Amino acid sequence: MTSLTINGKTVEVDADPSTPLLWALRDNLGMTGTKFGCGMASCGACTVHINGTATRSCVMPISGTAGSKITTIEAMGDDKVGRAVLAAWLKHDVAQCGYCQNGQVMSAVGLLRSKPRPTDADIDQAMAGNVCRCGTYQRIRAAIKDAAHAIA
Structure with a gap:
């Protein structure tokens, strides 16, 4: 055990x-x-x-x-950052097939907890290696920026 x-x-x-x-x-x-x-x-x-x-x-x-x-x-709905990211994901209609989205959300929350005001380069670095077969990368970036403003 x-x-x-x-x-x-x-x-x-x-x-x-x-x-x-x-x-x-x-x-x-x-x-x-x-x-x-x-x-x-x-x-x-x-x-x-x-x-x-x-x-x-x-x-x-x-x-x-x-x-x-x-x-x-x-547990992502349990705190301000997680709720902000989840709300931004919905607002920007990020998910298409949705399969990668849990991992995308977890990476985005991790980024915003460490850098609440990320630059585009910060977003690129934090999200590198998160593959979205539907190609919603621009919506992901917009959602992360929106979530950053919401938690400010």
Whole structure:
């Protein structure tokens, strides 16, 4: 058994310590908001926050999260920054197929928590590696800028 702190709650996961966090979340805990995309940390669909840092969960073994605070998309409505990003996503109609959006939102929230007034270069750097097959990158940028103004 591995003890994890997820969205402020301690849970026990009955899985091998080498199990990727993504699969512990989805298969062991039934938390399906975090998506599987590539399995190689290249697409960003599996992004969660570990101690406040946007992290690809598909390559992070649960053993590497001991003592860490894990936050998933399910908790993004719990604070001002998360709510601002979610509202901006809706306002700008960012999601098309929606598959990548949980990871996009997690990366955007991580950016705005560390840099509440990001430049275009900051946005590009923070969102690099988050692949959107529908190509809504301009809407994502606009939503991030809108969310930044909302939290100011």
